[in-house]
Amino acid sequence: MSDKGVGPAGGAPAGTAADPAPQTARSAAVWEALRELLASLAGAGDGPLRIVDAGGGTGGAAVPLAALGHEVTVVEPSPDSLAALERRAAEAGVRVRAYQGDTVDLHTLLPAAEAHLVLLHNVLEYVDDPASALTDVVGVLRPGGAVSVLAANAFAAALHRVLLGGVAEAHRILDDPDGRWGEGDPMPRRFTAEGLTGLTARAGLVAPRVRGVSVFADLLPGRYDTGHEDEGALAALESEAARRPELAGIATQLHVVAFRPEG
Template identity: 55%
Template sequence: MSDLRPRASLRTAVVWEVLKDALDRRAKAAGHEAHGGQGVLDVLDTGGGSGNFAVPVAGLGHRVTVVDPSPNALFALERRAAEAGVADRVRGVQGDAHGLFDVVERGGYDVVLCHGVLEYVDDPAEGLGNAVAALRPGGVLSVLAAGLGGAVLARALAGHFKEARRALDDPDGRWGEGDPVPHRFTAEQLTALVGDAGLTVAAVHGVRVFADLVPGVLVDTEPGAMEALLKLEAAAAELPAFHSVATQLHVLGEARGTAEA
């Protein structure tokens, strides 16, 4: 992913590879149904911030609309898109998941990204429902959210055992009043949300299974460590046994129906 620095790629590589494959499949399907060949997709990135995913997606040739509540993030998005030469394919609008259809079209997108959103909305089911309602028939939803197990493990390894236990017992997975994340999810909870929203769960991946636990100095100084860790993350991502300790969880959902011509 050319838009990402090596260190950042540890946090996003798994999601990007899954997302890129999904975009390729959807583009081929849309192109075949419309006129043959590869289709250009309309992609919505809710909470897309400064374009960590939006700009590379646009680099694949797709049209991307980013919805984010932060004017500063949208300004950074505009600058990043210009630097990458994709400004004509990236549009930023100010808004949030709750009022999504105040700023974008309902049912107007082939692919919707909902990354780092469900943790912060008051009602995750409602937020996800809006993301699903933005999809065209046959569309794809990419959900990335904070994992409960990763937070519990991180607090325990830091010696904060009471906080780890509190997160484990808390309905929202919070370790205390100072916890900046309002909601965390297990893989079962997140897939249930996607399924209840009417989508078919196509894939589940654990993200940042090891990356947040390995000392940075080891990755930065040990020859070949970065590449080896990336391969380890990719190998563990699909194994259910590691979903329970991942810092983040990624779910790919597919809407029923076929693409519109």
């Protein structure tokens, strides 16, 4: 396992930089929720927040968070992803601390109970034991801190298979405990909102908030990719949809924020 700080030291003081978050329809709901969460966590004390991105990949979330002035650490198993993170951080002019490792390594890589926020985005689908991975994350989270979990939604996958003509595959998704449509399914695991909130509760987290991510964007034709003239309107629609819990069932991904209890 390796440890290195990537990109120049420093960065703008927390809350003073222009918002560097990616403004796309598919990411709009997540970044809106993160902005609200960062504001509430920052209100509990002075100085930058300590943020850990477990399975942070190439820094798609970590670098914008560092650009806001927060102290960000990425723990990622892929050396290629870490190399890409280093380039991205350098281009953005920010510093991100990086370690090579998995969630099981968090307790040896990072101080216990120190992080204000831990991101666990698109990770639980792939780990051997989602419950253990979430427990590992909670170990580095301070009391009152938050975990942001983003994971594939099984019910939305069933809807998408039906739209492609795969009625039998959709039925398999609903019956399968891992939410898969068959042996050829490239996704190892999908979740329901109930399943994700159950995992957070078993890890000792409280007050879960569930939002749907990409309720409409993934139902549109390919011409609505990033850069389409209606991208801004679609992003606004996704932000509105995320605030309506009744739409979470058809969202491609589920975003759950839960908190480690105080004391």
